[in-house]
Amino acid sequence: MKNSKRKSYQSLILSLVFMLVILSGCGASASSSSSEGGMPEVIRIGIMPSEEGEMNRSQEQLATDITEATGIPAEIFVAEDYNMVIEALRAGKIEIGLIGPFGYIIATERANAKLLVRSESDQQSNTVILVRNDSPYQSVQDLKGKDFLFADPASTSGNLYPRATLMKELGLSNKELDSFFGSVAFSGGHDKSLLALANGNADAIGTSSLMVPMMAESGLIKEEDFRVIAESDPIVGGAPLLYRQDLPEELVTQLRELMLDYDTKNPKFLESVGAARFVEGSDSDFDPIREVAKALDMSPEELLKK
Template structure:
């Protein structure tokens, strides 16, 4: 009798443990994420831009049912690391920084923000001060050049590849003997302002940046000259999320982006009200991976630059 009672008690303890374990698992599995963090990369920013971001965050929050917060990264690397360490859930990357984020932080492409007005046009330019004696890429020899960020598509890799192709020299020779100095300004606006103020002899920046800064009165119209343009690329601004997010949330975010229709948001982000979110595939970025390979730049090298 005692044996049967003991066996029964052991049996009940085991069942209780199993049920408790199931209950805990179920509870944690259904626990709702209490916030969603968007990492913003270094770029020109002002009060209007902050309002634009705030409106976007509010609408996204309503769609996914979670509070949306912003994280302003001071570098592309910082944004990528934030996503890698689960401190950021989504970011609008540049094409090259997305490639690095996909490899290093397992970022998952969810949509592209495209500007149809720029289709087939050069996304990147090399600029010099208006009164500079620099007329061609060859004239940059012995000069100081400023780029936006090591992992910037239009503010580093595209202008650099343009110079390499034009001169027919290796990347190592370009940086060690051709230029007097290669510097990173920390943003497209900072690189362009640096040129206008004489900090750099030239800079590689997004082709949209000069007009945007002129319109806002940050630089004077005609205070710079464009001496070269990059080749066009078939992708826009990639939006990527942490791959570890719940699939339902990913689906809701994608639906939100693809149906988003705020002309002011698009104008402030890409300079035109006609921009829009579109379906995207990771293979769209293979051409850019080829450019990075041509420049002998791995994701790790880019982040260490």
């Protein structure tokens, strides 16, 4: 667990350094890199790393497809965490970003970001509380004094829903929850949580139900090595693709048209984010997420400080 904590602290330091860099440019206008007519000279896409590494081929293809659809060069920015994507949107350092449903709520409040499209899956997903299959833990009550890992502070299935599930199972408030465990930390991502659990660096984790089969298929873990001891209600909303509010409407339309048909153009990318397609969606699609966040009795800012 010490190694897991050290990695979590290192990830936090990297995130803070990055945010200082991007915020240092806030004095300049977000449109300073735009051409006449308000079109940006480059479209930067903020995204989380894949399990295969910093950037996989389907993500590289996304940049190529955006360039072809808009006539503007596009490039992928691989972020350390969701908060980094949100801060980059706020500072005008990226034009679009793919994050989780809870991250959407934070981004609309803090970065005035807008919904381009959201993902939709044929497979229902929720949050699961996982332990190793060979562990003695049979319920969340058995985890008292143990080491627990969340994924990312701005993650829906890696923080928001696991917290709500643990609160319900244990009959505790969110403020009482951390003291129930021996230690609580953030791994920096769902894949990192699963690997930490597999390697014995955590006793239990909260993660998306889609992650275990996805990582097992890639050969990084074995599905039979893990066991579910609690799970949440289904998560709604899908993964939102956001855009900076000052982008020209013409460009927003081009990007939306591309993404609404993207399941036929680059299905591997949709698979990499656990989705089948993109749909238009609306802000009200995320109201159930807002209700769960409200039940935690903590603001997004408080949750991000965890």
